[in-house]
Amino acid sequence: MESLLILHAVAAVCAPWLVRRASLAVLALPPAAAFAVTVLGLLPGRWSTAWAPAINLELAFRLDALAVLMACLVTGVGALVMVYSSRYFARDDEGNGRYGGFMTAFAGSMLGLVTADNLLLLYVFWELTTVFSYLLIGYDPESRLSRQAAMKALMVTTFGGLAMLAGFVLLGQAAGTYRISEIVAHPPRAGLAAVVLILAGALTKSAVVPFSTWLPAAMAAPTPVSAYLHAAAMVKAGVYLLARLGPALGDQVPWRELAAPLGVVTMLLAGWRALRETDLKRLLAYGTVAQLGLLTVLFGSGNGGAALAGAGMLLGHALFKAALFLVVGIVDHAAGTRDLRALSGAGRSMPWVCGVAVLAGASMMGLPPLAGFAGKEAALEALLGRPLVLAGVVAGSAFTAAYTLRFLWGAFWDKPGVAARETHRVPAAMFGPAALLSVLGLALAPFAPWYDHAMSGYIGTFREVGPATHFVLWGGLTLPLLLSAVSLVAGVALFLAREPVARAGAALHLFDSSQVFWTLVRRLDRFALQLTGFVQRGSVPDYLILTLLAAIGVGVFSVVTGGPPRLDVPVVAWQRPEQAVVAVLMIAAAALALLARAYILLALVIGVTGYGTALLFLAHGSPDLALTQFLAETVALVVFALVLRRLPIGPVRGRLPFWFRLGLGLAVAAVVTGAAVLAMGARTARPVGALMGPAAEQAGARNIVSALILDIRAWDTLGESTVLVVLTLGVTSLVFLRRTSYHIEPSPHVAARPSRWLAATLPRGKRALAFEVVARLTFHTVLVLSVFLLFIGHSAVGGGFAGGIVAGMAITVRYLAGGRNELAAAVPVHAGVLMGAGLTLSTGTALVGLLFGRAALDMLATDVSVPVLGHVHVSTGLLFDLGVYVSVVGMVQDILRGLGAELDHQIDAEEAGEAA
Secondary structure (H helix, E strand, C coil): CHHHHHHHHHHHHHHHHHHHHCCHHHHHHHHHHHHHHHHCCCCCCEEEEEEEHHHCEEEEEECCHHHHHHHHHHHHHHHHHHHHHHHHCCCCCCCHHHHHHHHHHHHHHHHHHHHECEHHHHHHHHHHHHHHHHHHHCCCCCCHHHHHHHHHHHHHHHHHHHHHHHHHHHHHHHHCCCEHHHHHHCCCCCCHHHHHHHHHHHHHHCCCCCCCCHHHHHHHCCHHHHHHHCCCCHHHHHHHHHHHHHHHHCCCCCHHHHHHHHHHHHHHHHHHHHCCCCEHHHHHHHHHHHHHHHHHHHHCCCCHHHHHHHHHHHHHHHHHHHHHHHHHHHHHHHHCCCECCCCCCHHHHCHHHHHHHHHHHHHHHCCCCCHHHHHHHHHHHHCCCCHHHHHHHHHHHHHHHHHHHHHHHHHHCCCCCCCCCCCCCCCHHHHHHHHHHHHHHHHCHHHHHHHHHHCHHHHCCCCCCCCCCCCCCCCCCCHHHHHHHHHHHHHHHHHHCHHHHHHHHHHCCCCCHHHHHHHHHHHHHHHHHHHHHHHCCCCHHHHHHHHHHHHHHHHHHHHHHCCCCCCCCCCCCCCCHHHHHHHHHHHHHHHHHHHCCEHHHHHHHHHHHHHHHHHHHHHCCCHHHHHHHHHHHHHHHHHHHHHHCCCCCCECCCCCCHHHHHHHHHHHHHHHHHHHHHHHHCCCCCCCHHHHHHHHHHCCCCCHHHHHHHHHCHHHHHHHHHHHHHHHHHHHHHHCCCCCCCCCCCCCCCEECCCCCCCEECCCCCCCHHHHHHHHHHHHHHHHHHHHHHHHCCCCCCCHHHHHHHHHHHHHHHHHHHHHHHHHHHCCCCHHHHHHHHHHHHHHHHHHHHHHCCCCCCCCEEEEEECCCEEEEEEHHHHHHHHHHHHHHHHHHHHHHHHHHHHHHHHHHHHHHHHC
């Protein structure tokens, strides 16, 4: 199965190239191959591969009778629709490649959905079908109608999918497994919430009331999309879910209490609405909704007899409805319209197309000897014990007969007063798929008993057998046959009274479901806007208060609802005297920060707490963390100083009372400290720290921290580096928001001295002699130190991040001494180039390691003796660290360029304006 899914994925990716060099028909090969493999039984019954065992997610697939039926429908109809599409769309249509890719990807997603044997895997494919259906429905991006229809389908089905995911989690936890086959074999008591949430997903996907509004709107999609998604594939996903989980949940409340009544209501309302539609596709769309209501009734009954009837209707509906949608495309293609009021005489000009439509329509009405008749008889037989539901289905069948006749009359019959529509020849690639599907409804009907036997394995999984139901072509003169005849007579009467019926439907039409939907969306959007305006006022203190209050609330809630906590963790005041001294200094700095009335003082005392944290790391024997914290805190202080130049230095007046801020801080501290203590008390496994030493030695490192960052959690480090680069670019870009270029103009007050270590100095009055002396004496030494830290990181204290920050500090000192011109001279390479090169080097090293080694950073590890330098350990980790080093240097340069050089330019411009 994985090979078939990969085949669809590769074909979808290559679709634009394939379509340009061949045609859309070539994309019929992947679903056709899957169809052949499924029909010939070349796939094993079940197989699985571990994917994410920690969350019980595995690539588990199963091919039982129900999965084989759905797989054949999905792949067979998909291949025919792709052949049909090759002539439906113009060969030079620029959207063909995009359309082919989406359709192929959707077919693969549906194939994975109907064969998945894991609830979470089923959800993955479920959401993939949602995404690709959104792209297919919105095929024409320039059409407002297409965009709205795609958005509606996405919103409704995504809502149902998220609810279904929650239900899957509850069901899986109750069952102790996410394997669908095991859940069906040993059904758990899932609970009311799980059943309702799973039903929400199924009903939204299959457009059952009250979620029906999206399917008629989706007719804005091209006709081949409707023939596939809305007849044989996507809308069947919800019905399939009912069929798949029915054996496990069918006897639980409120499975049948919700599914059957909603299915009957859907069948009646959609059938009534179809009687006054004038667009052939929308008429079939409401007919599809009605038929999905019937399938929901059958599979929602929760017993084997009704499920057998549902399986029969599932096959028959896919054949006749896909054929009728393709016929609509042929009529639209040949006559140039789908409006039944403008069509007349098409039956005489296209007799073969008319014959195909009549054959498919007869199957939809339930006339013998067609597959639709066998399914309809089985459905009526399965519902004999439920009189109210049976009456609703008979009435819905009458509507089905009426709108089928309305469709055939509207598309092909001569209409008085309407001129005959001129039509052109129908391509064989369009006529063939529709004819084949229609004929299959006739050819497969005699095999109904065999189909009954083939589905017995699936039917046997139901705990409730239900009424004795037989899927046969002729069961004799029975009550279901009489009820079927009654529905047909009533349907003919409704068709003959079509004008009064249409007027009555228009008169009784109280509201438009589409308008209701978009009204709700607009009001929700307005409410969200008002709520956002109330909560997000642009005040950073308000955001911080809300965040801290939420943290306190979560902590209190966890303690109150989590039962008595374990408090058997020994609390030690300090282990070494210096820890107590550092703690006192940090507390004093924090208290001083509360009393500070100037920004610069506040930044300094906050920096003291950061340095104190570094000292605590050092006292606990973590020099790597201490060095990194010390360097990062120093850079942060420089950034604060650069920004504070543009802020008032005067006294800061707190908008909130001092005691409120103090109480909030103490509460947050208590929650954070308590959470740490409780977490340590709740530990049941052996701490992982004891395993770090041997793991570092195995990686060839003598520095545990560096080994953890570069070998054990290399991908995590790569992700963090990427996030830092993106954040840096985002923050500094805001500074340049009003500028058209990132180029920094030279200062007009600079004295250039290229022969000295400092290429430029600041004007008189702004020069800092201390910075100039330090820059001239230490710049090159500090750079050498940064490279030294880079190379020793795998064996001693250091690494790419620490080395990069040290190099950044050297560049910072030169900037402080000489301004933005000196910054340009110190680092002549653009910051974006440095960050990009660093990320490319880190990513490339990891990927090359995956290609040629056993792990991401396990390709190269050797010791080299270098003259003068001595012993050097060269490894893939060193190259990875070099990328981090270059990225950090680029980030520091970008910060200095944005928060330093650009602010310098703004200050110079303001001073020049004042002088003028």
